[in-house]
Structures are given as C-alpha cells and as structure tokens.
Amino acid sequence: MDWTTLLRLPSTMLLVLAAIALLFTLVQLVAVRSRLDQGQPLAATGRGVLVLVAFSVTLVLAGAGWGLRGYRMLTEEQPVLDIDARILSPQQWLLTLHWPDGATRQVRLSGDAWRVEAVVLKWTAPVMFAHVPPFYRLDRLSGRYDDAAQEAQAPRTVVALDSHGSLDVVDLKRLHPGWIPGVDTVFGSGVFLPLVDQGHYSVSLMNTGALVARPDEVTEQRLQQPFGG
Structure with a gap:
C-alpha cells in the first residue's frame, strides 16, 4: 500500500x-x-x-x-511519455519514445542526459478541485551534457515533440483568451534524467502542472552505480 x-x-x-x-x-x-x-x-x-x-x-x-x-x-498524475534508451557510442544514444495513445518514435540524442519540456495550461483552484486535469503540449526533447563547458561547445540535439499532446493551449490562449475561463497561467515545465544503456524512464504531469520524471527500478539501481553501471 x-x-x-x-x-x-x-x-x-x-x-x-x-x-x-x-x-x-x-x-x-x-x-x-x-x-x-x-x-x-x-x-x-x-x-x-x-x-x-x-x-x-x-x-x-x-x-x-x-x-x-x-x-x-x-499529487495525482497523468502519464505523458515513456522513454527507452540504448547507447550507440559514448554520449550518443538511440531513444524510443512511447506516448499514452500507443504512438512511438525513435530519435538519436547527444549528451549525458535527456530533457523533456512541455507547455502547460494550469487551472485556477476551483477548476482544479473539480478534478479537471491541466492541459499540456509536449514541446521538445533535447540532450544535456553533465559538463557545462562541453554543453557550450559540443553538438546538441533538439527534437520537436509538438505533434503530440492534449491541446495547443498556447495558440488557443493567445488567439482567443476569453474562450478559456478558469485559466490561472500558461507556463513551461521541464525535467531531465541521466542516461544509461537499456534505461527505461516515465514522464508524467501532476495536477499542479509540473512534469515529473522517474526511472524504473532497474534503471534507478544502475544510475546509482559508478558511471551509470
């Protein structure tokens, strides 16, 4: 329990x-x-x-x-994305993305960690307590280097993800601001986790609008080992 x-x-x-x-x-x-x-x-x-x-x-x-x-x-969460990682060479990865609707996609990523960002529409408290989940639009997946100096010079990977998500809330809010009553704010939320070979990660969205990323149990154990196992 x-x-x-x-x-x-x-x-x-x-x-x-x-x-x-x-x-x-x-x-x-x-x-x-x-x-x-x-x-x-x-x-x-x-x-x-x-x-x-x-x-x-x-x-x-x-x-x-x-x-x-x-x-x-x-504290309840809705699933947003699952990520499976496979190493190709040092700091080069093949990621398989799984959406809740069953869609999948493979992308190559450079770096030591992955990062997912989303645009989120957060409701005011009365709407939240009516159990209306926040709307979101996945924006991008990018690679992240542990060394900030390397981050500034090494090749970076940025993959657009805006073809998946519950609603393009940014355009709707901008073009028709009066159409969505009960909106608190529209903001960006992002999470990142280190990459390990054969790693599996899940990304979910809390009702507060914050993205949460978690490795599965095996991946968590490998992340705790020196150099990611």
Whole structure:
C-alpha cells in the first residue's frame, strides 16, 4: 500500500465521521425544538449547546476530510511519455519514445542526459478541485551534457515533440483568451534524467502542472552505480 492509498483512507473515514456528526447535530436540533414545545427552556439550552458542539465537530471533520482529498488530488498524475534508451557510442544514444495513445518514435540524442519540456495550461483552484486535469503540449526533447563547458561547445540535439499532446493551449490562449475561463497561467515545465544503456524512464504531469520524471527500478539501481553501471 503506497502513501497515496494511505491518504485516501483517513480522508474517507473523516468524511464518514463528519456525516455521523451532522446526523447527530440534526437529532439534537429536533430535540431542542421538542424541549421548547414542552416548555423546558433549561433542557433546550443544554441541547442547544450540544448542537453547537456537534456542528463545530462536523465542520472540523469535513474540512479535514476535504483537505486530504484535495491534497491527494494535487499529487495525482497523468502519464505523458515513456522513454527507452540504448547507447550507440559514448554520449550518443538511440531513444524510443512511447506516448499514452500507443504512438512511438525513435530519435538519436547527444549528451549525458535527456530533457523533456512541455507547455502547460494550469487551472485556477476551483477548476482544479473539480478534478479537471491541466492541459499540456509536449514541446521538445533535447540532450544535456553533465559538463557545462562541453554543453557550450559540443553538438546538441533538439527534437520537436509538438505533434503530440492534449491541446495547443498556447495558440488557443493567445488567439482567443476569453474562450478559456478558469485559466490561472500558461507556463513551461521541464525535467531531465541521466542516461544509461537499456534505461527505461516515465514522464508524467501532476495536477499542479509540473512534469515529473522517474526511472524504473532497474534503471534507478544502475544510475546509482559508478558511471551509470
């Protein structure tokens, strides 16, 4: 059970407890009315205090429950791209790109690491909490050298990726800014990871609009070895 599953459990429990507390509040509210009808103001006052306490507990439990649900929602991710790497020669790589829709593409890359950049449309908080994912357009894949001096002089590889993505949000936002209500901002997001032979990587997009890159378990172990295994 991962930590996102653990977050889901207390969230549900808190919301269930909030519902129980709300039901108790309504029962006490009915009891207050009944005591007043029976001419028992002191008893009605006591029940009224219980109503206030129970309603306060309801608000606290509901707020905590929705807070955890929102936190879990913000950490949810949608897959963007998978990358398989094979070395051809020192600092020369053949990458196979896999998109979620099943499309694939092979590209040659120079450098010690790969970098993926995307243009992301981020929603305002109310739209995000309505579980509307951010829109993105993959922009480019490029090679990256570990040595900054070599980066300035060595041949660089830049591959356009804008043929894949959920929507060309930049052009739509620029040409028709009033057509997309609830937009917070449009910005660039990028990630990079070191390359190893036979490495496998996944790129995903968080609901906050940030790209996240991860190697699989075997690739992670190889990256921890001297010189990438």
